Amino acid sequence: MESNTAVSALTILQYLALIHQVTYTNVCREVGLTPQQFSDWVKKRRPVPKERLQALAEFFKVEAELLIDENNYLLDLTPETKIEVQILFLTRMLMNEEENPEKEGYQQKLQQLQWEKRKQSLITRFSTLLDHKNKQIEELCLAFLHQMENESSEV
Incomplete structure (x- = not known):
């Protein structure tokens, strides 16, 4: 088992939504995202812009660095x-x-x-x-x- 083995192919962002019992749609609505943006980030098609990252971190009350790697792509769980x-x-x-x-x-x-x-x-x-x-x-x-x-x- 590698230390970076993903758990059930989720990102940390997706897991935060799961344990907070909030849908991805609600996260998008609260943070001002489109579901397509959310999907692109989860599938690592695009990095998360800094301003959106900060909004997500504030929504879940976590440090922004918990969510992304050095290239601003969402981290796997x-x-x-x-x-x-x-x-x-x-x-x-x-x-x-x-x-x-x-x-x-x-x-x-x-x-x-x-x-x-x-x-x-x-x-x-x-x-x-x-x-x-x-x-x-x-x-x-x-x-x-x-x-x-x-x-x-x-x-």
Whole structure:
């Protein structure tokens, strides 16, 4: 698995719309876009203009850099960015909620996501090392995993 493997071929922008439960049409209407512009950006036919990018970032209350690459094309959703977006979303919900019976559940989910983020980071690091296709690196990774598995079974 590569660190930049897209999750379900979504962009971060599309995922933000999904978790905010807003249609692409509504995003377009609120931000002043045409559905064709939105489609062109999602399909990476065109980069996102800076002024539109800022409007999208403000609409979803995220940093503009979260949405685009260095050439202003929308970023694909990766396992890492999916978790980051979920953490941002839950953190914002917790900050905006006064007395909500679900607040404790949100806090537990946030802790779980923070663990998932650390775990995904380790997976990505191992994957990146193994992508070098270096026999010595592979043997070291296997030896490390074997050592850890043996220690955990002894506990």
